[in-house]
Every structure is written in C-alpha cells, then in structure tokens.
Amino acid sequence: MKQKIIYAFFTLISVISYGQVELSMKADKTDYNGKDIVNLTIVLELNGDNLVQQSKIMLPDLSKFNMIGNGSYSQAYVDGSTNTSVEQYVTRIALEPKQKGKIRIGSVLVNVNNKIYKTEPFDIFIRDIDKKPVANVSNDVYLNMEIEDREVYQDQPTIAVLRVYSKNMDHLRKVKNIRLPQQNNINVHPVSLKRSDIDPNGFGNMASQILAVFMVFPNESGFVEVPPVSASVNTFSSKSSITSNKVKLNVKKLPEGSPESFKNAVGNFKVDVFCNSKEKIEVKKPVNVTVKVSGEGNLADMTLPKIEESPFYDVFTPKVSSYIRPGTTGMKGEILAKYVIIPKKSGDLVITTEAFSFFNPQEKEYVDLGEKKIAVTAFSHDEVLEARSTVEKVNEYTNTFLETVDSPVLKTTSFKVKEKSKFNWNIFLTNIAILLGLIIAYFLFKNWQKKRNIVKEKSTPKPLGSVAETEAEMRQSLKTDITDYFAYLENLKLSAEKQKFFETFEEMDAEVRSQYFQSSKEDFVAFLERHNGQDIAENYQQLIHKIQMEKYSPLTSEESLNDLLIDIVKLYSVISK
Template identity: 70%
Template sequence: MQNKWIYILLTLASVITYGQVNLTLDADKNEYGGKDIVNLTIVLELNGSDLVQQTGFQLPDLSKFNIIGSGSVTNTVIDPATNTLITQKVSRIALEPKKKGKIKIGSVLVTVNNKIYKTEPFDVNIRDIVDKRSLASNTSGEVYLNMEIEDREVYQDQPTIAVLKVYSRNMDNLRKVKNIRLPQQDNINVHPINFAKSEIDPSGNGNMASQVLAMFMVFPNEAGYVEVPGVSASVSTYSHKNKIVSNKVKLNVRKLPEGAPESFKNAVGNFNVSVYNASKEKPEAKKPMNVVVKLTGEGNLPDLELPKIAASPDYEVFAPKITSKVSPGTTGMKGVVLANYVIIPNKSGDISIKTEPFSFFDPQDRDYIDIGQKILAVKTFSHDQIMESRTTVEKVNEYTNNLLETVNTPVLKTTSFKVKEKSKFHWSILLTNIAILLGLFIAYLLFKTWQKKRTLVRETVSQKPLGSVAETEKEIRELMKTDINDYFGYLENLKDNNEYDKFFATLEELDQEVRNQYFKGSVAEFKTFLEKHKGSSLAEEYGNLQQRIEMEKYSPVKSLEGIEELLKTIVNLYSQISK
C-alpha cells in the first residue's frame, strides 16, 4: 500500500513539472535618466517537447518610447536529469523615452498550444527628459532606422547578414527615405545584397508600419568584439532633407582556430584554384604570353588575398590585371576572380609555371583545407623553331596581316581583315587578301580624286556669314539632337522582354546622347549645367536618378515593378531636360 502511494506522488510530480511554460518581462532597472536607454528583456521558456509556440511576442503599447533596436536568440538544451527538452527564447528591445514621469509597460502576450500566456505589467520612472527634435522632424518626427543582425557570433572573415528596416506611424514617411549609405569601417568589409524595398508591414513593433530597405553582408576582418556602425539615410520632403541613422550592432567575432597552414592568409569559405594559358599563339621564348589564375568559390571572395604566380628563373612575371564577377550567395559572395598575368619565358623548352600555395578555412567543417600549388606545364619554342614550323601560306598570311595592320586608309579600316593562323591551305583566303589589297588601292585613288574635286568646289562657293557663338552652338545642338522617344519605346520593349542588361546599356547610351546635346562629357558637369540653367530641383532629380539606376543595375534580384517605376521616372525627367 505504501509503495502504491509513492508511485502516485511521483506520477503527479512528473505531470506538474512536464510541459511547463514560463514567460517573463523585465527592465534592466526601475529608474532612468532622460538620456538613458530602457532595455526590456522578454524570456519564454518551454519545458517539454510537445509545447509549440504558435504566435510571436505581442508587445504592449510602446507609443511613449522610440524603438531604437531589437534582437532575439533561441537556445535549446536537454536536461540530463529529467531527459526533458528545454527551449528558451530571449528577446531584447532598446527604448528611448519620449516623456518624463512614471510610465506603465503593459503585458507581453504569446500563444502556446492554443493557450495565451501573458506577463505582469510594471512601471518605470523617467526622472527627466531632454527636449530634442528628431532628425526627421519635418516628417512628423517618427521615422526610425533599425539594423537587425540575427547571427552575431561568427568567425573572422565569415559573413553575417544585416537587414535594414525603417519604422514610422505614418506610412507615407516610408516612401521619403532615400540615399542609403552602408557602414564603412576599417575592421569590416560590407557588400550589398540588394536595395529592393519590401512590401510595407502595417503591424510592426510598437504599432508602427515597417519596411525592409536593404540587405547587406558584413565581413569582420578582426577577432574580438566588433561594432558595426549605423546605416544612414535621408528623409526628403519638398522643403527639407534630414539625415537619420540606425542603431549600432556589436558582433562577437571568434578567432580562427590554431594550426593554420603557412599558406593560409585570409580566405574563409570554400574555394578552388586553377591556372591556364590564355594565349592562342604558340609559346615563344622572350615573347609575352597570358597566363590566368582563376579562383572560384563562395565566401569572402572579393576581399581575400589571391594566390600569386611564384617567381622563377625560367620566366619573368609582371603584376596581374584583376577582374571579378561575384554575386551574393547563401554563405558569402560567390563567383569567380581572374588574375591575368603577362609572363615572358626566359628560355625555350619545358618550363613549369607555379602558383603560390593556397589554403582556406571552411566554417562549416571548422577546419583548414590546403590545396597546395597549381602547376601549368608549358613548352616554349625559339624564334627559329616558330618560323621553321610555318608553311608558305602561313608566311604569306602573316605578311598580309602585317601590311593590313600598318597601312590603314581613311576609307576602310583594314585591320578588321586580319587573317588568323590556319593549319590547312585555303586558296579562298589568299585570293580574298589579294582582292582586298587591289580594292584598297582603287579606293585610295578614288578618295584622292574626290578630295581634289571637293577642294575646287569649296573655293568657288562663297563663304556663309558667321553668326554669334550662341547661335552657332544652338544650330549644332539642333543638328545633334536625338529623338529620345525612340529610346523610350526601345526601353519599354526591353523591359517587357526582361532583357535587363540591354535595358541598362541602352539607358547609358540615352544619357550619353542627352549630355552630348549640351556638350557635357561627365555626369557631374551635366548636373552642374542643369542646376545653372534649369534649376536646382531638376539637377537634384537627375542626381538621384543616376544613383537609383546604379542600385537597380547591380541589384542581384530585379523586379518588374521596380523597373517599370524606374522607366516612368526616366521618361518624365529626360522629357523635361530635352525641352
């Protein structure tokens, strides 16, 4: 009987402890000064694997504060004593008080397994308040930027994704935020992912509407606590332009593990290296050849130190030309980086062109991977060997090509008729070269005859009276004037066909044509010209349009709605400029 009661008590104890939900809301202190930040901490603890959080945290009315930052972290452990799954979610909200006195902070609500849990409300006392105007006071004083970085613990040179959001009680204010400037600092490298604005969320924190403005990757290049500076933007209205700045975020950057190979420098991710000969001609001693070192992969690709071609007495190597094509990936920037070297072999025969050893750190495997050196075996020939290996037809073709390269008439660009080396004899190529030379000679004679006749006609025609400089410039502008409506129609077709590369190339051509009408070579000169002759408002619109075009052009994900809105702005602005 006694054992039976013990069994019942143990069963009741296990039922009481199993499936427990704890929800708390605390402030870091009870009394604050006017310049202090109120830090709220929300903790939700679920003891049991069958507990499911069905809703997010429903915050109380925080209209008496400015929300300047927020973040959350989730931890899951198993209690070894009871073998119970414990899930803990911690969220922190940083608030700036708007008024002094006693302010009540209400309850936080959350739904777990169809049951609503809430915290107890409490008061905080604000001793005094500094009366300061918001940086965006002309927009109702309620436009705030917030930078969110969920993964704040990364390795050195490992990326973390940052999301920039804007908050305001007035949805119209969200459309006035422009000119986003990403943070710049020596101990971080920042690369944009996209600047495409999301749909407006009307139910953001503190009953304020919110919108995602930008996403970017942050690569901390030193270990320790690294603070990411705030992102700045401007809030533009008809009469003012005000600057707003987001919160700062501190990252815990872990130092890379010990035991790195000697060839490791700063490559973090997953990469591969290859080397190849890009020259089409046979390698010849004492003649330059192009050798390319190709690095592909995903990680801190734009910022890592490329493996160089190792020095050797067999060849002379010069500084490379670096080209890259990278785009945002899931674990970093992915793509390809090419280092194009000019190498001059010092001797004929077999030579080995080697790269420096290369290794990288893989954050997923938490280990260093050494891929060693890459070797390109090249057989070079002396000049006599190259000449002996050529056939008679190849020598004739080389002589013709040299002639076409050095003799160029104003009538026809002959260098485009160069003949490539062929391994077979082609009579058609030889006859074509002879015909081209005869045609060029006849065209040259005709051109000289036409020049003499033109000189005689010019001497007999009376000179037209010269006008003023302004009249002459106006006449030239009218002759150079381009019908931009043709460009508008072509851009519309490119947009409908999703040919965005041609779209932006045509747009650059349109801008160049319009600037040529006013004899302005650069965008800066043209903007100054517009400000002087057509008003500062139109010049500012032109500058903002150029910046917006650059953002849309290099955005990895392009939306049809964004391109349509951009095209409408282009048609409106260039129509005003060309009046």
C-alpha cells in the same frame, strides 16, 4: 528508536560520501548604464565519482536582452583533502539590455542523478537605454538594423536587414538616400536595395518596410560594433536625417593550426590556372596566363594567390576582373587575375602560383589547396619560323606586302589573311591571285598617272583607331541632347501631367541607354558600375525604384515630382558627360 537513529546517521554519511552538486549564477555587477554589457557567469561543480549530469544547463528567460556572445569551458581535478574527483563547468554569457529599469534574471536549472538543481533569481538595474534616433516627422519615423546571427567567425558574413517604421504609412516613401555603414574593421556589401512591400502590422502597431539587405564581414575578432545606417527624410517643409541603432557582434577568432599559406580566405573556394594562347609561345614574347579563384565566402575582400617569380620568366602586375553576386553564405562567383608572362628561355616552363588555403566555417576546418601549376613550352624565334607550313609563310609574305604597299585605289589592309591551322588550297590560290592582281593594278595606275601628268598629293590613310575610340565616336554621334528632356520634364511637372512626365522619362532613359549600347536596365547598371563606379550604379537603381513607386502611387504631389526631377537632372547630367 535507537535503531532509527543509527539508520538515519548512516544514511547521512552515505549521502555526504556519495557526492555534492554546487550550481551558481552571478552577474559581474548589479547596476549598469545603458551602454554596458551584462556578463553572467554560471558555474556547475560536481564533487564525487558517481555524479552524472543528465541534462544541459537550462537558462532562464532572457527575452529582455540581446545575446551577443557566449562561451564555456570545463576542468577536472582531484581534491587532496577528501580524495574525490571534482568536475567544474563554467559558462559565460554576454547580454545587451533592451529596456531600462529593474530586470529580474530567473533561475538556472540542471538535472544531476535524477535530481533538479537550481539557482536563486536575482535583480539587476539598467539606467538608460540608447533610444533610436527619430526624424522630425511627427516623431514617428524610425530606422532599425536587425542582425539575427551575431556570433560569427572572423571574415565570415552575417546578414543585416534595415527596416523603417512609422505610424504614418505615407512617411515610409519619404525615406531616401540610404548610406550603409563604413568602418575599418568591417566590410559591407549590399545584397538588395529594393524595397519590400509595406507591412501594415509591424512592431508597436506601426507600418514597416524593408529598405535594404546587406552583408557584414568583420575582419577582426572580439566584440565588433556595426555602426548605424543613416538616411534622410524629405517632407513638404523640411529635410531631416535619421540613423538606425548600432549592433554588436561577437566575432570568434579563427581556430589555431592554420596552414602557412592561409591569409584571410573564409568560405569554400577553388583555384585554377590556365593559358589562353592557342598559338605557339615564343621566347621574349608576351603570353597571357589567368589565375581564377571561384567559390563562395569573402571572395570580394580576400587576398588572391599570385604567380610566383622565377628566373625563367618575367611576370607583371595582373589585371583583376570580378564577377560576383550575393549568395547564401557570402559573396559567390569568380575573380580572374590576368597576368602577362614573358619567357626568358626556350624549352619547357612550369608556371606556379602561391600556395592557397582557406577556412571552411561549415566544416570548421582549414583546407589547403597547395600550389597550382601549368606547364608550357616556349620556342625560339627560329623554331617558330621553321614550324610554319608553306601556306603560312606565303600568307605572312602577302600580309607584309599588303601592309607596306600604299595604293589609293584599294584598301589593301582588308585583304590581309588570318593564320589558319589547316592547309587550304582555296586560300592559297586566292592569295596568289590577289597578290598578282594588286601588282598589275598598281603598275597600271602608275602608268595612267604618267600619261596624263596628273600630280596628286598622297593623302595618308586615316588611322582606323582602337575599338574604344570608334565606340566613342559612335556614341558621340548618337548622343542625346539631354537638356531638351530636362526642359520638357519641367513643363510637364508645372502642368501636373503626371502620366506624360513618366512616359517622357522612360523615353529619355531608353535613349541614354541606347547611347551606351545597353538594351536593358540591368545591363546598364552593370555598365555604370564598371565605368562610373558603384555609387552611380546604386543611385541609378534607387532612382528607377523611386520612379516606379511614384508612378503607381495614387497621391503624387507637385513637390514629389520636383524632388524626382532634381534627382533625374543630377544623375543623368553625370551619366551623359
């Protein structure tokens, strides 16, 4: 018996000296309002040298919450009183409750030295949850904004999906005028405004439909709240507004150690600089230099590298054009900054851009592309003249003569000669023949005028004008009388001739597009975005989508046609100005 007691005593002493594991989880409080964030803190402490953590910390079921953020850190030290090493792991989790009332948070588990440790479950109480606003359509139309990836880096995109839910499938078609969120700390770019097919078995036995998909780029770190999306619901008797839920993002701060040239570019990019001029560059004459940034990321919102100033040339504000479309990890495409450079001296010049760097969220590292340079050679005016061949000089003299001679018989400007890089005897002989023929024709005409004493007032040739002015004149001549179509569509609506109504609209749309020299609807959308703004282009896309839905809908009322006609008149009156 005495041996057993001694054996138990030494066993207890060995366990105490072997090590100790402490695992705990607690919330910052037990009573929350619906807008509060539930913060959980999990602490794992290993006291001893021979303790090995054999599994990750296993969290309880948190399906009644939206996880909006998490983070962890560890520290190690030596306890002076017991002379043992202590390792401490701390994990913090931020949760957004989905329902109100009492919610039980289960145990956290961890395996250390083949033994499972767990915490005790506890309860928290949630008072009120923000309900989704509903429209006054039998209280069954809901908007819901879904963002799956709520933890991103600053200026890294996350995809948001806007869905509409309703018990009545017919009400889904009445949701219109979608307005995406706008806020200073986020940038929003649409991915698709095309409606998906209706899913009859959505959440809560309600039919659902995707209305829009868009990218959200948070431009500051911390907890960022994406404001709700709003829309309108048009019924036979009234028009009401609905809004979606808000979504909170945990925006991670970019890692430290960024290069000095880093500004706000997040993604994967490439920078090129080139000169478009094929002719010799002359001092004090403008030359075009283009800086191209291509890749995928926050391309539409980042700061572009500029051409640095130099005492050897003047640089002017660039004209920026972008060719961007949605990608898988951001907006992809290219942005062109077209600069005008005027050399101040002859000789070799090096045109340099600012250093450019970006953060790659896939590799979690900064990439420094440095400066981009292009070497050009500028010539003085005398050097340019000396370098010209005999044919080029004759062509220049011919063109000068054709520009200055005012002949009412021939349009002399049509005989102007373009510069050629290669010597061509056919062009040379043709120029001489044309020049001699024009001189002879000119003097013959003057002699003919003197013999008959004809006095005519010289008329100044009408200037040809720019390409834009010519195009405007052609567009004016082709301009469609849009009001006739409006009146005809009104008559078709009153007579309930649905098929004829949509055929007439297609005819009107085709004539308006031909007025602006756009053959397809996709090209017309791009044209409207360049000349009328993104809002008009999006309104045109939405109207075409509404037309297609109503055209093939089995139930189309006079009021639906009336709403369509109002939208058609409003939009095409702006387009055809």
